[in-house]
Amino acid sequence: MRRSAAPSQLQGNPFKKLKFIPPGRSIPSPDEENTKMSPDVKLFEVVASKNTFLQLQNNPRICSLNLPTEGNAREVNHGHNYSGKHCSKASVMATLDPPHTVHSAPKEITVSKGQEEEEPDSLVKYFSVVWCKASKKKHKKWEGDAVLIVKGKSFTLKDLEGKDIGRGIAYKFKELEKIEEGHRVMIGGKEVEVMGIISPDDFNSGRCFQLGGGDPAISSSSQVAKKCFSNPFKSVCKTSSKENRLNGFQDCKPRHDPNAPNSLVMSRPDSNHQWTFNKNCFPIVDVVIDPHLVYHLRPHQKEGIIFLYECVMGMRVNGRCGAILADEMGLGKTLQCISLIWTLQCQGPYGGKPVIKKTLIVTPGSLVNNWRKEFQKWLGSERIKIFPVDQDHKVEEFTKSPFYSVLIISYEMLLRSLDQIKNVKFDLLICDEGHRLKNSAIKTTTALISLSCEKRIILTGTPVQNDLQEFFALIDFVNPGILGSLSSYRKIYEEPIIISRQPSASEEKKELGEKRAAELTCLTGLFLLRRTQEVINKYLPPKIENVVFCRPGALQIELYRKLLNSQAVRFCLQGLLGNSPHLICIGALKKLCNHPCLLFNSIKEKEYSSTWDGNEEKSLYEGLVDVFPADYNPLMFTEEESGKLQVLMKLLAVIHELRPTEKVVLVSNYTQTLNILQEVCKRHGYTYTRLDGQTPISQRQQIVDGFNSKYSSDFIFLLSSKAGGVGLNLIGGSHLILYDIDWNPATDIQAMSRVWRDGQKHPVHIYRLLTTGTIEEKIYQRQISKQDLSGAVVDLTKTSEHIQFSVEELKNLFTLHESSHCVTHDLLDCECTGDKDGTGDSLEKFPISRNCQLGPHHQKSNSLKPLSMSQLKQWKHFSGDHLNLADPFLEKIRENVSFFFQNITNQSTAI
Ligand SMILES: Nc1ncnc2c1ncn2[C@@H]1O[C@H](COP(=O)(O)OP(=O)(O)OP(=O)(O)O)[C@@H](O)[C@H]1O
Ligand SMILES: [Mg+2]
Structure with missing residues (x-):
């Protein structure tokens, strides 16, 4: 039997928050104070017993808020990166006696x-x-x-x-x-x-301030929190008459046998919880996850379900019902939520009464149907009635019918139908890809906040701790007010943490920042869970990742030189132009790397455009047309004109030849580039399907399903990663080619994890194409070197516009290295000569920790994180001239390639 132990025996936090006591008033006993508080406040009040106090003091894992005991957390804690386990020392103001009431003269x-x-x-x-x-x-x-x-x-x-x-x-x-x-x-x-x-410790951790006091609900800044704390059971478990109660008592049996082998039983509520939420004294009934689901669940998913259950039931932080499940991509967050919904909808700990009736799932448009499919996959169509909103199924239908219990809607549609949705009482709100709520000022966030649902879950595969302000918004969304007001959060956490990360910070500041970060981690770790890809690696086939440095074509080199000599680039380097001209220059170079015809089109477009206002662009393009052949027709572009396109075509040919039944996902971030890729597919007779920002939402799932089906004849899936890639399952493809590189490593990682995920049957081959010596290599280097430094912000919404470049950096960006086989390898300080093939230490031997702003405790991710220079050094390195390339795919493209990096995960059965 699997039972997560009862929640905290410690019964809350013995933290003695400093109370403002007017002079002359005698100090009330803790009990006296307790009884005078409003019920809302009492949710956070703690029972201070000397024993528990001592336990807490001695237990470094326990932090300021009411924590589950070791026993309780055990189920959940043995996940690899469970953030809650890094709690700092007990935040007890141990030395404080009750304040004196006898005052000495000032x-x-x-x-x-x-x-x-x-x-x-x-x-x-x-x-x-x-x-x-x-x-x-x-x-x-x-x-x-x-x-x-x-x-x-x-x-x-x-x-x-x-x-x-x-x-x-x-x-x-x-x-x-x-x-x-x-x-x-x-x-x-x-x-x-x-x-x-x-104590210095309480000051350094920030616990002596309002937030760390363990009692945020009574702070003046947490009005929102106060307002929305009501009995989480109220909506469903109506106060019952004696008769009802008796009836209820009779069928108070667990829905599934808690003693059956492999059963997954949820934590029982502790007495504190019962006191607050079981006013009718219903008997306690075990909540047991449906064995039908348990059969499929991975161990980390079982832990995740227990975690979510405890969070939304208000068992982890008294009275707080929010959670963030930030598992890395592909870990099955959807299934964990479906299991939770199904459980809460049928069961509850008090008399077995269901905890929820209606659930609202908000998700990006492209995933509405994915949710429907996942419900269907795990629960069939009979158990639970879901209502995905699309053009044929309007919200009204849901609101009018008592039949449906789950509404699945896109963020966009939610805004449009907010008034109707507000009329429905939802008991659980799930926001998929919820990192978009990181800004509390945006409409979507305010709309969701306006729904009076206190059980809120954010799902995200993107690390959320890297930007402390965004982090605040997410935390405040799920558990309003728990970190106090934004301004106090800034002063107490953000500022000291950021200051401590600056190289010039004094030891004292560093220590303070680290302690505050640890405390913040500890506080939020109670309701934030992130596990990394490693937990499912063993269920996945091998992954062979290649970085392929493609030699540029002759036309590309000539145009590249000309662009770098342009007046615009020169002015840019002298800082003479306003209006971010470097972005225009960077854009032109990136286009050129993808294919010269894209640059040609831009020049022509600008020439004919009546709104030609950019002097910079004019001076950038000056004389460029002359480099193209006189009769150049962009529609008749050739593959030879682009190094990467040449490599791509050879790669597709060899995949087709050697693995005729396998399929390819081909990713670009630009629609125009996808057009070119589509055109070459046509020319070579490759069957393809395409999903980009223009694809109607209603068709997206159909396209994905079609491609994943074993009956599909499509060889290639053309994907615009940024526009529609988030959250998609493309396990039909086992080769993924990233045709261009994004400044933000998260975009690339998102794309890469579409194919290497649960359900994938074949070894996965990933190819990242870069043009040797050009800006693409520089962007790649920036992606990886930043990781060595500080764990730069990894977030899908960060684009090059957010990046500040120094003149030095711009100089480096605007240099073409024509004689190098691989500038990145030159920078690695690696002694090999491009023949480090066989024995290269596998990445897995080198655990890496990416520092996020919350410090080294917070998350250690080894696989789906951007690579660092030091890790890259451990990959296999081959120059294009290397004699024995064991990989038959690389062998076929070597002619156009100057260098390869390769790394294999789950090697045993690779290739
Ligand atoms: N226990 C399991 N057994 C088999 N397949 C599973 C299991 N759990 C999840 N899957 C499958 O794994 C795939 C990925 O799951 P899901 O889409 O929920 O990932 P995710 O965590 O939401 O990732 P992302 O952050 O990319 O959205 C889905 O096809 C899902 O059906
Ligand atoms: Mg998902």
């Missing part, structure tokens, strides 16, 4: 604003204080809590949002040195009373 300390130098060697002390403006009134009206930092004779007063509200130097700094609990002092025009001492 002592005046004179402050001089000008003198702000600090005493570097002196000890730093931290105090929790209350403050008010200096006055002679006997009965003070304290204005708020604050944190006082005393370092030698200088002090800083910060409010609980982390903002400085006073700063200065005391002449009588001896007073500051002697400061202790109960003291009242005048500093910086404010009267301050010391309520307690804060």
Whole structure:
């Protein structure tokens, strides 16, 4: 039997948050305070017992909020990268006695604003204080809590949002040195009373501020949070009469046998949860996942379901019902959610009553039908009634019918039908590819926030921790207010973390940033789960990845030189032009690498365009037409004109010849390039299908299904990765060719993981084509070298417009290396001469950690992350002239290739 142990025996957090206590008022006992709080607030209140307090203190895995115990987390925790396990030390303000109520007389300390130098060697002390403006009134009206930092004779007063509200130097700094609990002092025009001492650890982790206090719901900044916390069961488990209750008691049996072998049983609610949510005292019933589903589930998926269940039931963080499932691409997030929905819709821990009735799934348009198919695949069509919205099935139909329980809708359609959707009471909201909600100001986010559904799940395969502000938006979406207000979050977490990552940061700042990052990781790790590709590697066939450096054609080289000599590029390097001219130059070079005819078309287009306003573009294209043959016709382009196209055609030919039953996914980020690729497919009689931004959403799944079907005659799937690739399953193809490179490694990774995923039967071959010595190599180098540095932001929405280039970088970008076989290899500092074939250490031996902004704890991903220079060094390296290429596909294209990198994952049965 598989049962996840009961949630926290610790019963919440014994954290003693500093409470603002007006002078003269006696301190209420914890119990007294508890009873006076509103039910909402009580959800976050904790039972402080001395024993649990000590346990927490000694347990480095437990962090500020109410945590599951070791036992409870065990099921979930043994996932490889389960983020929750990196909790920092217990955030207990251990040293705090109840604040004194006997006050010593205030002592005046004179402050001089000008003198702000600090005493570097002196000890730093931290105090929790209350403050008010200096006055002679006997009965003070304290204005708020604050944190006082005393370092030698200088002090800083910060409010609980982390903002400085006073700063200065005391002449009588001896007073500051002697400061202790109960003291009242005048500093910086404010009267301050010391309520307690804060340990350096609590300050460094940020726990002493509002957010770390473990009780965010009672902060003033979390109005949203307060508002939406209601009983998560209210909607479905109506308060029942005695009669109902008795009836209920009779059929209180688990839906499936919890004692059957391999059964997957959810955690039982702890007494705290029962107290809050089981007002009718229903008996506790085991919630057991349908064995039909369990049979198919991978171990990480079982853990994921337990995690999601505990999150949405409010068992992981008291009263918070949100979760982020950020498993890497292809790990089956869809199945985990389907299992959750099916379970909650039929079962519940209290009297077996279902927890949810209606679920809303919002997803990119191209995936609406994929969700339908997945429901069908795992649950058949009888168990659950789903309603995917498309042009023939309007939202009204769903709202009018009690028949359907799951609405699947695209983000775009959601905005259009918001009013109708608001009329439905949804109990669970799932946002697929939910990283798009990273900006709380955008319409989609505000629309979704306006739905009063508190069980919210974000699904995303993209790492979300790299941009701390976006991270905040996602967290705040699923668990509103849990990190306080944006401004306090910035002060307490973002600023110290970012400062600590700067190379010039002092040791002190580094330490502070690391601790804050660890605390943030710990807080969010309770409801954010990310596992990496490794967990399913063993179910997947081998993957052979190749980076192929293609020699440019003669016309390409000539045009390239001319472009680099243009006035526009020269001005650009001198910083003489405004308006991001470098982007125009980069765009032209990239087009040229794909095929010279694309550049030709752009020149002609500009020539005939009446809105020719860009001087830069004019000077860039000047004289270029003369390089083309006089009768050049772009429609009659040839393969020889482009190095990459030549390689591509040979590659397609050899795949067709050696693996006649296998299929190819051919990816470009540009529609115009896809047109060219489509044209060559036609010329060679290759059958193809195509999906790009223009493909109507209603047709997308059909196209994908057609290609994946074993009866399909299509040899090639032409895919515009950016426009429609996210989340697609293209397991019908076992060869994937990336024809061009994007600045953002995430775009390429997204594309690559379309074929190497569950269900793939053949070894997967991936080819990334780059034109030797050109800007494509530079972009590739940028992708990988950035990883070595800092774990640059990996996000699909980041484009070259977001990239700032220094003049040095631009110089490098605008250089053509004509004599090198592979500039990237030259940079690797590798001693091989392009013959490192056999024994190259496999990548798997070199665990890599990509630092994200949350620091090294947060996630260690080894496979679906952008490669780094040091890893690339471990790949096999072959020059095009290498004699014995064991790979028959590479062998056929070597003539046009100057260099290869190759890496094989799951090698045993490769090729
Ligand atoms: N346990 C399983 N056994 C067999 N196939 C599975 C299993 N779990 C998932 N799959 C299949 O794996 C494929 C990928 O799953 P899914 O689309 O849910 O991935 P994902 O995590 O959402 O990835 P992405 O981030 O790319 O959207 C699907 O075809 C799905 O049916
Ligand atoms: Mg998905």
